[in-house]
Amino acid sequence: xxxTLSLSELDLPRRNGELAFDAPWQSTVLxxxxxxxxxxxxxxxxxxxxxxxxxxxAEPDRPYWESWTAALEALVESLPEQRNW
Amino acid sequence: MSEENHHHPAAVSPVERRVAALEALLTERGLxxxxxxxxxxxxxxxxxGPMNGAKVVARAWADPAxxxxxxxxGTAAIAELGFGGAEGDHMVVVENTxxxxxxxxxxxxxxxxxxxxxxxxxxxxxPPYRARMVREPRALLAExxxxxxxxxxxxxxxxxxxxxxxxxxERPSGNEDMTEAELAGLVTRDSMIGVARL
Numbered sequence: 001x002x003x004t005l006s007l008s009e010l011d012l013p014r015r016n017g018e019l020a021f022d023a024p025w026q027s028t029v030l031x032x033x034x035x036x037x038x039x040x041x042x043x044x045x046x047x048x049x050x051x052x053x054x055x056x057x058a059e060p061d062r063p064y065w066e067s068w069t070a071a072l073e074a075l076v077e078s079l080p081e082q083r084n085w
Numbered sequence: 086m087s088e089e090n091h092h093h094p095a096a097v098s099p100v101e102r103r104v105a106a107l108e109a110l111l112t113e114r115g116l117x118x119x120x121x122x123x124x125x126x127x128x129x130x131x132x133x134g135p136m137n138g139a140k141v142v143a144r145a146w147a148d149p150a151x152x153x154x155x156x157x158x159g160t161a162a163i164a165e166l167g168f169g170g171a172e173g174d175h176m177v178v179v180e181n182t183x184x185x186x187x188x189x190x191x192x193x194x195x196x197x198x199x200x201x202x203x204x205x206x207x208x209x210x211x212p213p214y215r216a217r218m219v220r221e222p223r224a225l226l227a228e229x230x231x232x233x234x235x236x237x238x239x240x241x242x243x244x245x246x247x248x249x250x251x252x253x254x255e256r257p258s259g260n261e262d263m264t265e266a267e268l269a270g271l272v273t274r275d276s277m278i279g280v281a282r283l
């Protein structure tokens with residue numbers, strides 16, 4: 001299978017306003033990451049970004065939103081168990 | 086119809102279960118306000134996307150003073166049009182000219198200027214694009230249908246934690262009478278990433 005397979009979506013008519021998500025869980029996990037960044041890290045996205053870099057590097061061919069999920073799991077794992085948010 | 090279709094009408098995938106578990110845990114910890122997920126989903130499906138970047142580009146084409154501000158301080162000039170926030174804290178706008186073609190990549194993950202382009206397309210996040218755009222940009226651009234004059238310089242901008250890049254494409258000719266809104270209609274997402282020319 002060609003490694004440039006994913007580039008073929010460029011052939012589709014793509015203009016402004018396209019759908020951003022393929023499935024509801026993808027927007028859910030995006031929103032959950034935003035919630036954690038906002039409410040547990042005071043808006044600092046860097047800790048999440050570092051986890052995302054690790055998750056992507058660990059399995060480069062994994063679908064993007066699954067890497068995103070793994071990154072969020074790792075980030076949540078690093079949070080203190082009990083805290084008054 | 087096979088038996089399987091009856092027994093698994095809506096099979097939940099492993100990743101869906103993991104996301105549901107995260108949602109339950111984070112909700113229990115009070116980190117997910119009521120309606121937050123719906124709000125974010127709506128925002129990314131309806132309000133945030135390349136149509137925002139297209140307005141920025143059209144304004145720059147129509148208003149030289151705005152273009153100068155945009156190239157000097159992208160974040161502030163983009164905020165003039167009401168766009169900003171997550172993943173757009175430090176925006177740098179790079180201008181295409183006949184001699185210089187700019188293209189944006191994130192080699193480490195998927196950094197992308199969300200407020201003006203929305204979420205990154207699938208290929209932007211995939212390993213072939215992230216690796217090859219640095220190694221062999223001219224060949225990859227050609228594969229993607231973006232042929233450049235042989236003497237054009239290609240500048241590849243690797244997004245980082247702090248900086249998000251937006252390409253200001255060259256204004257096509259023959260549209261001198263267009264309104265700003267009409268000009269915005271000419272601007273594609275791919276031209277603002279730098280994988281297409283207009």
